[in-house]
Amino acid sequence: MWPLKWKKREQEYRRQREEFFEAVKRLNRRDFLKVAGLSAAVFTAKTVVPPHSFQVVDVVRAEPQEKPLFRFAYISDTHLYERELNERFVNAALRAVRDVNALDPPPDFVIFGGDLAQLGQPKELELGKQILSELKVPVKMMVGEHDWFLDMGEKWRELFGPENYSFDHKGVHFIVLMSVNEKDFWTERNMTPMERMLTVAQLDNPIQSRFEVGEEGREWLRRDLAKVSKDTPIIIFSHSPLYKYYRPWNFWTEDAEAIHEMLFPFKSVTVIHGHTHQLLTHRIQNIHFHGMLSTAWPWPYAPEGLPKLTVPMERPDPFDEADGTGWGTVDVHRDGYVDKHYNLWSRNPITVAKAYLESWGKEAIPPAPEFPPY
Amino acid sequence: MNGGEIRRTKLLALGLVLVGFGLGLGGTRAISPVPQKFPIQIPLGIPADLWELMIPADNPMTEAKVALGRDLYFDKRLSVDNTVSCATCHDPRFAFTDGKPVSEGVGGKKGARNAPTVLNAMFNEEQFWDGRVKTLEEQVLQPLINPVEMAMPSHDAVVAKIRGIPEYARRFQEVFGGPNPVTIQNIAKAIAAFERTLLSGDSPFDRFMAGNPNAISEAARRGWELFKGKARCITCHEFNPSSPFFTDFKYHNIGIGMKATQNFEPLVRQIQQMAQENRLTKEALDRLALTEGFSELGRFLVTRQPKDLGAFKTSPLRDIELTAPYMHDGSLKTLREVIDFYDKGGEPNPNLDGGIVKLNLTEQEKADLEEFLKSLTSDWVRRVARGEIKLAAGPTSENPALRLARDSRSSRR
Amino acid sequence: MRTAKLLILVVGIIGLALVATSFERRTVGAQQSKASGGSDRLVVQLCDGETKLEIADARAGEVLPPEKAREVARRMMAAYAEQQAKQVSKWTARDRLTWEREQKRVIEEGYKLFHDWRALGGTIGISCDMCHPDAAATHPETYPKFQTQLKRVATLRDMINWCIENPMKGKPLPPDDPRMIALEAYITSTRKGVPLEPGKH
Known part of the structure; x- marks a missing residue:
């Protein structure tokens, strides 16, 4: 079905992942507590408190944690329908906004990770804007494919501005990159805008093209990066993962390698992405990747291709509509790398620490699930 | 990780119990005495092997210990001013609750929580509404010294008081032996052993499940279908032959006591x-x-x-008709109020459990559910509530779990 | 093409002779095969779609004179008769074709339903594929097994209905509803060949 080369890569991923999990199992309890203590130490928010069972002597023994430079929060993939059709997703988005507003001290800003709307309809986008306007701190918007493919971004741009932009914050260069462009598959099929939207909205739809930043986007990125010195930490917000995870579901960026090439010369690069609705951790050379949770529902992990550094979240229980969903915070350190906090609403929070990625998964290992994905 | 360890410990404990009793695991049977040293009648609907499994290795059941525990359970001298016993708040006449919204200790001091039943409490994964202790033995220790309950100044004071009563000193010696038989741990063990004879089963619903379709009314049968389906009850109020207690032993925020204005x-x-x-x-x-x-x-x-x-343990539902008022704070007076509460999707609050959603039940469906809940009352518990059976201190106390067992034992001879 | 041409002949028993006079050049279908000797001998296929007959004295592509064509037809009939005599199954290739087509049709119907919340009576815009792309995490091979939502051992069908009633906020389907069968067909088709592991969590 797919090129052999790609298949091989999947197999390699799989092998590495299995090795990794074997390694996790070999960890002794003390290491685990030390790790857990580290992640607990960075929580100070109102609703996010250190898990008590980790307050043991091992915390003291752990390396003193460098205080993060600043914190921002994220909310992602709200997938709003109009309230009359689906109240559940609306309530979930409101819950995330309320939780973020309760953070004390407040985060410096909130990144919204894309897929505000389910079908890109003006009323859905407007509802989303209204909900996010309740946030007490500034919001940085990012576009997802569900926001885009009904009118190719017209309404979204009207409400939120350009889809590619960058800003600097406390010495870090932030880039919001539109990464869900697709090659035209709709014209030759004579699709209506809604048919196009529904096609893209269906994760397992084989018709659509693969996500890409595209030539224009890459050119924009090249120009933006040219202004930044190589030792300035860079954090990129992208809706699609900016690497190749699982092609059939578009957990995928077709021109990922070209983007990586542009980023390799920099000292510290972090990519925070939406779209995948699950805990995801990946590293390619100097680039750290973190997924975001959805407020609406969790995606299952793909059958192949999971990055080996990812310790997956436990399979959610669909009886609990909040299980597997939530929001999170990101603690940015002086060097630009981050501790990523997943605040799952129905589970204990999980932290993927900078130290975990820096050690290639040897230290600060997040807790493994008792019931991993199928 | 912890859970796994605990489970292993429990299995180990089971192994020890089995070695101790020198017998194998019996299957789940209806009314039949467990073939073991301690004579107990496991009521219909409760798996006999599970009862055995839940007896801790370090507190084996003996008749003398259970009798001692029973008398301690009803003894008000365990409180600072001799006014409150375990049975004050866990009164057999109210299916081992007290009929009050929140319990009242010495001097009428009020706590903040509704007394949960002791019936089948031995099967709980953890004790108290918030599961702050694991075992019945640990649970017993807390009310003795809580200032709004029995208010004894310390566990040492409890021990000194019991040791000073010659009758108890003699019986503790008999039951536990050793140079120092009256200890706080042994007091707790005796009471816990007694509590492990307080079993609820043998309800109309249990007879229905055992194969008699007419044991419950048609409305109750409809209610049972709703309970499993549209009303979404069974997911938390778990029922199946392996775990017939109508609770998942987990904690859920349904919004009781969490008014939107309250600031936590x-x-x-x-x-x-x-x-x-x-x-x-x-x-x-x-x-x-x-x-x-x-x-x-x-x-x-x-x-x-x-x-x-704001999450509390899922309450078991057996004998629920007799344990009003309801919820951890006793804030709902009737079963219908409880059903209405769930029907509207609980009380909205930031931490509402994701499983609590609007149910859109009709009036008929609510009535059917209520009928079903009323079919869960154990026959003997109802008779105790009516005053037909007297469960109290002393040898004349009637506990079917013990009495029937003795009868069947003697009839075998 | 170097290999021998295969003439796939749709040969009806009635009117065979009629057809036989004009079957040269009637190449139907895309199947190719090589005659056993590697020569250019004419190879014909019987209407069971499997049995091949090599005609030693005719070349592929050759325009057969009527007598020769009749002879080929006679041999085909003889082969057919011989085959019939050995037949133990009551099921024909035609039957198999129907089975496969129906299976495929129902799976495709299931695929559509799986992606269409309205068709399943959902009311809040949630369809199966939103949580189960490519039917992921439906694990049909693990049923029956204890399901925590129902607190009992349940079947895939129970869980399809549970999802329709709960996350999708619709009404459960009767067990014999063609939509239920179609959903089961699609879901199980995605796990073809996976070993059965009832009770696996």
Whole structure:
């Protein structure tokens, strides 16, 4: 079905992942507590408190944690329908906004990770804007494919501005990159805008093209990066993962390698992405990747291709509509790398620490699930 | 990880119990005495092997110990002013609850939580509404010294008082032996052993499940279907032959006591502070649990995890008709109020369990559910409530779980 | 093409002779095969779609004179008769074709339903594929097994209905509803060949 080369890569991923999990199992309890203590130490928010069972002597023994430079929060993939059709997703988005507003001290800003709307309809986008306007701190918007493919971004741009932009914050260069462009598959099929939207909205739809930043986007990125010195930490917000995870579901960026090439010369690069609705951790050379949770529902992990550094979240229980969903915070350190906090609403929070990625998964290992994905 | 260890420990305990009794695991049978040293009649609907499994290895059941525990359970001298016994709040006449919204201890002092039943409490994964202790033995220790319950100044004071009663001194010697038989642990063990004979089963619903379709009314049968389906009850109020207790033994925030205006932030901060300063001792936790405000934090007091804010243990439903008022704070007076509460999707609050959603039940469906709940009352518990059976201190006490067992034993001879 | 041409002949028993006079050049279908000797001998296929007959004295592509064509037809009939005599199954290739087509049709119907919340009576815009792309995490091979939502051992069908009633906020389907069968067909088709592991969690 797919090129052999790609298949091989999947197999390699799989092998590495299995090795990794074997390694996790070999960890002794003390290491685990030390790790857990580290992640607990960075929580100070109102609703996010250190898990008590980790307050043991091992915390003291752990390396003193460098205080993060600043914190921002994220909310992602709200997938709003109009309230009359689906109240559940609306309530979930409101819950995330309320939780973020309760953070004390407040985060410096909130990144919204894309897929505000389910079908890109003006009323859905407007509802989303209204909900996010309740946030007490500034919001940085990012576009997802569900926001885009009904009118190719017209309404979204009207409400939120350009889809590619960058800003600097406390010495870090932030880039919001539109990464869900697709090659035209709709014209030759004579699709209506809604048919196009529904096609893209269906994760397992084989018709659509693969996500890409595209030539224009890459050119924009090249120009933006040219202004930044190589030792300035860079954090990129992208809706699609900016690497190749699982092609059939578009957990995928077709021109990922070209983007990586542009980023390799920099000292510290972090990519925070939406779209995948699950805990995801990946590293390619100097680039750290973190997924975001959805407020609406969790995606299952793909059958192949999971990055080996990812310790997956436990399979959610669909009886609990909040299980597997939530929001999170990101603690940015002086060097630009981050501790990523997943605040799952129905589970204990999980932290993927900078130290975990820096050690290639040897230290600060997040807790493994008792019931991993199928 | 912890859970796994605990499970292993329990299995080990089971192994020890089995070795101790020198017999194998019996299958799940209807009314039939468990073939073992301690004569007990496991009521219809409760798996006999599960009963055995839940007896801790370090507190084996003996008839003398159970009798001692029974007399301690009903003895008001365990309280500071001789006015409150275990049975004050866990009264057999109210299916081992007290019929009050929140319990009242010495001097009419009020706690903050509704007394849960002792019936089948031995099967609980953890004890108390927030699961702050694991076993019945640990549970017994707390009310004795809580100032709004039995209010004894210390466990030592309890021991001294019991040791000073010659009758008890003699019986503790008989039951536990050794140079120093009256200890707080042995007091707890005796009471816990007695509580392990307080079993609820043999209800009309159990007879229905055993194969008699007419054991419950048609409305109750409709209610049972709703309970499993549209009303979404069974997911938390778990029922199946392996776990027939109508609870998942887990903690859920359904919004009781969490009015939208209530601000938990300062309380949460105080708890965090106390935890950081290592001030959250078992006793401190027990007092906080019965203090207005803090009480509403629920399971959070124990775990300090955001997902547990305002979460309380799923109540079992057996004998529920006799245990009004309902919920952890006794705030709902009738079963219909409870059904209405769930029908509207609980009380909205930031930490509402994701499983609590609007149900859109009709009036007929609500009535059917209520009928079903009323079919869960154990026959003997109902007879105790009516005064037809007297469960009390002393050898004339009637406990079917013991009496029937003796009868069947003697009839075998 | 170097290999021998295969003439696939759709040979009806009635009117065979009629057809036989004009079957040269009637190449139907895309199947190719090589005659056993590697020569250019004419190879014909019987209407069971499997049995091949090599005609030693005719070349592929050759325009057969009527007598020769009749002879080929006679041999085909003889082969057919011989085959019939050995037949133990009552099921024909035609039957198999129907089975496969129906299976495929029902799976495709299931695929559509799986992606269409309205068709399943959902009311809040949630369809199966939103949580189960490519039917992921439906694990049909693990049923029956204890399901925590129902607190009992349940079947895939129970869980399809549970999802329709709960996350999708619709009404459960009767067990014999063609939509239920179609959903089961699609879901199980995605796990073809996976070993059965009832009770696996």
